[in-house]
Amino acid sequence: MSKIQLKAFAPPKICVPVMSESPEKVVEFCSMLAPLAPDCVEWRLDYTADLSEEALRYSLDEMNRLLPDETAILATYRTKYEGGEGDLLPVDYRILVEWLIVQDGIDLIDIELAQGDESVAQLIRRAKENQVTSVLSYHNFSETPDNVHLNELLYTMTLKKPDVVKIATMGINKSDYPRLAKLVKKWSSRNDGSLFIALVMGELGQMSRLEGEKFGSVMTFARVDKGSAPGQYTIEEVRNYLENASRDINKEV
Numbered sequence: 001m002s003k004i005q006l007k008a009f010a011p012p013k014i015c016v017p018v019m020s021e022s023p024e025k026v027v028e029f030c031s032m033l034a035p036l037a038p039d040c041v042e043w044r045l046d047y048t049a050d051l052s053e054e055a056l057r058y059s060l061d062e063m064n065r066l067l068p069d070e071t072a073i074l075a076t077y078r079t080k081y082e083g084g085e086g087d088l089l090p091v092d093y094r095i096l097v098e099w100l101i102v103q104d105g106i107d108l109i110d111i112e113l114a115q116g117d118e119s120v121a122q123l124i125r126r127a128k129e130n131q132v133t134s135v136l137s138y139h140n141f142s143e144t145p146d147n148v149h150l151n152e153l154l155y156t157m158t159l160k161k162p163d164v165v166k167i168a169t170m171g172i173n174k175s176d177y178p179r180l181a182k183l184v185k186k187w188s189s190r191n192d193g194s195l196f197i198a199l200v201m202g203e204l205g206q207m208s209r210l211e212g213e214k215f216g217s218v219m220t221f222a223r224v225d226k227g228s229a230p231g232q233y234t235i236e237e238v239r240n241y242l243e244n245a246s247r248d249i250n251k252e253v
């Protein structure tokens with residue numbers, strides 16, 4: 001059972017990426033991060049040099065030991081194709097993600113849409129069997145596709161029935177954020193149990209990282225030092241915004 005309760009049209013949960021190359025660096029980073037008590041950390045395994053089970057198990061145990069009990073762990077292996085550092089072959093990606101799903105201490109698992117129908121279906125099924133929250137993800141670092149394409153994506157992704165559909169696209173035009181937000185709001189308002197994370201990367205999409213409550217995005221990613229995507233605010237900046245009671249959550253995006 002995941003520690004984190006994700007809810008649409010509520011303040012988004014804050015997730016901080018851990019992009020450490022060794023277990024020692026994981027310990028160093030999580031010791032520094034613990035007092036900030038984020039709702040979630042994203043363990044970016046594509047930054048990890050040693051993917052042996054022993055090294056990974058050690059890092060995971062240390063993360064769970066150092067971070068507050070309430071902080072959930074999202075495990076992500078982001079491939080180069082999706083803008084990350086990872087170059088595992090699809091078969092090895094699937095083995096790694098299946099292994100992560102059955103580990104004690106993992107609350108959420110990222111599954112890339114680009115891994116193909118069969119892998120995606122299998123990994124979502126495995127996550128469900130193990131009560132791990134599945135986050136089906138799509139990234140586009142060059143643009144925010146047009147509405148027809150975005151609707152198709154949202155349709156394809158929700159059909160696969162993950163717990164959460166995550167879309168992160170690059171903001172090239174001012175209209176990209178309001179456009180994506182309007183579509184996601186429509187999809188999240190259907191009340192069929194699907195949850196969404198929608199982020200527009202880069203300067204033009206920065207408000208998407210703060211205003212999730214307006215359009216139904218349940219989580220936002222924030223940095224401590226270096227970020228894992230363009231446009232990320234620091235955890236303090238996001239918290240300050242979310243804790244400001246006078247922020248306008250009613251106005252349309």
Ligand SMILES: O=C1C[C@@](O)(C(=O)O)C[C@@H](O)[C@@H]1O
Pocket residue numbers: 017042076078137139166168199201221228229230232
């Ligand atoms: O999918 C996402 C969202 C993200 O790309 C962002 O834009 O904040 C950051 C990634 O670390 C994460 O896996």
